[in-house]
Amino acid sequence: MQVSILICTKNRRSDLELTLNKIGYLIDNISVECIVYDDGSSDGTYEFVVENYPTIILKRNSVSKGLIYCRNEMLNSTQADYAISLDDDAHFITEYPLEAICNYFESNPKCGLIALRIYWGLSTPALLTSSELPERVQGFVGCGHVWRISAWKNIPNYPAWFVFYGEENFASYHLFKKNWEVHYLPDVLVHHRVSLKSRKNNSDYTIRLRRSLRAGWFLFFLFDPLHLIPKKMAYSLWIQLKMKVLKGDFKALLAIVLALFDLVWSMPLILKNRDSLSINEYTNYQELKSTKIYWNP
Structure with missing residues (x-):
């Protein structure tokens, strides 16, 4: 096979x-x-x-x-x-x-x-x-x-x-x-x-956003050098507030709060599985081309 x-x-x-x-x-x-x-x-x-x-x-x-x-x-x-x-x-x-x-x-x-x-x-x-x-x-x-x-x-x-x-x-x-x-x-x-346009109106919008946010934050704490995490967390939160909550998307606010709770709750698992990149590894990884998610003809 x-x-x-x-x-x-x-x-x-x-x-x-x-x-x-x-x-x-x-x-x-x-x-x-x-x-x-x-x-x-x-x-x-x-x-x-x-x-x-x-x-x-x-x-x-x-x-x-x-x-x-x-x-x-x-x-x-x-x-x-x-x-x-x-x-x-x-x-x-x-x-x-x-x-x-x-x-x-x-x-x-x-x-x-x-x-x-x-x-x-x-x-x-x-x-x-x-x-x-x-x-x-x-x-x-x-x-x-x-x-x-x-x-x-x-x-x-x-x-x-x-x-x-x-x-x-x-x-x-x-x-x-x-x-x-x-x-x-x-x-x-x-x-x-x-x-993609209709997903925001779906009943699972909040849970999808919650899981997406917490996954990103889990990855910060699992792999990023420690000194970079506070700045990246602050920027992530600010972008969510600026682009969603401050524009009236209060479902997003609920998702953010719940995702933060998930992050705290999962911290023992995160610490157990942490496998941080070295500074050189982190730099080399960031120099790679970004993930190709969407292709537009």
């Missing part, structure tokens, strides 16, 4: 159905393993996969254990050389991505993880090509990336106590410390079927 496709899902059967339909030609490839992890769905997701995709390796939690837990389980169980992580609402637009991915890894032995080019939007972009070239970057996005499994085995598991957000940055820091590189590969395009 050379390549594995890993998908975690929970109560998003319609999204998963579309994704599996779009990547069906990859699932049918005998050199490809596909693992779907149903994290406690109650919408018939498990039954749908069993009935329609008998070749998929299906895992299930009767009670949800969280996205990060599921990703750890899938990455630790696969026997493939390379593992593609896709969200249940994401699929490849590039028609034959596996050859490009495998060839890139083989040509770049220091590359431990490939960050794919990702388009965020509900409809497929009219223009699919890009003039971008592959390059080394700081990190990657959860909805579309590929692990070299030997690199994954060289670092700690994703921190399940983050719950949601931040685990990719956690892994990126550890890859950097172990002299593995993260490379952006624009030759492979992923469509993440999400409307």
Whole structure:
């Protein structure tokens, strides 16, 4: 087995159905393993996969254990050389991505993880090509990336106590410390079927912002040199207040307060897992190109 496709899902059967339909030609490839992890769905997701995709390796939690837990389980169980992580609402637009991915890894032995080019939007972009070239970057996005499994085995598991957000940055820091590189590969395009503009009006806006903020703050205390943390915390808080709260977004104020509580509550875990970058490491990391999160045609 050379390549594995890993998908975690929970109560998003319609999204998963579309994704599996779009990547069906990859699932049918005998050199490809596909693992779907149903994290406690109650919408018939498990039954749908069993009935329609008998070749998929299906895992299930009767009670949800969280996205990060599921990703750890899938990455630790696969026997493939390379593992593609896709969200249940994401699929490849590039028609034959596996050859490009495998060839890139083989040509770049220091590359431990490939960050794919990702388009965020509900409809497929009219223009699919890009003039971008592959390059080394700081990190990657959860909805579309590929692990070299030997690199994954060289670092700690994703921190399940983050719950949601931040685990990719956690892994990126550890890859950097172990002299593995993260490379952006624009030759492979992923469509993440999400409307960013509508997220602010969703019922989970506050909890998403809370988890995003606390993840960023967790990472400060886990990896940054101590003398830099107070200034970075103060700047982060000021930006949130300036750009959100002072403009009347009081849901954001609640998220900030709750995230600060989470930071204090999680401090024992943070101190236990702290693995600070040296000043030289921090400087070198900051000189890398920023993570490529959004591609705009």
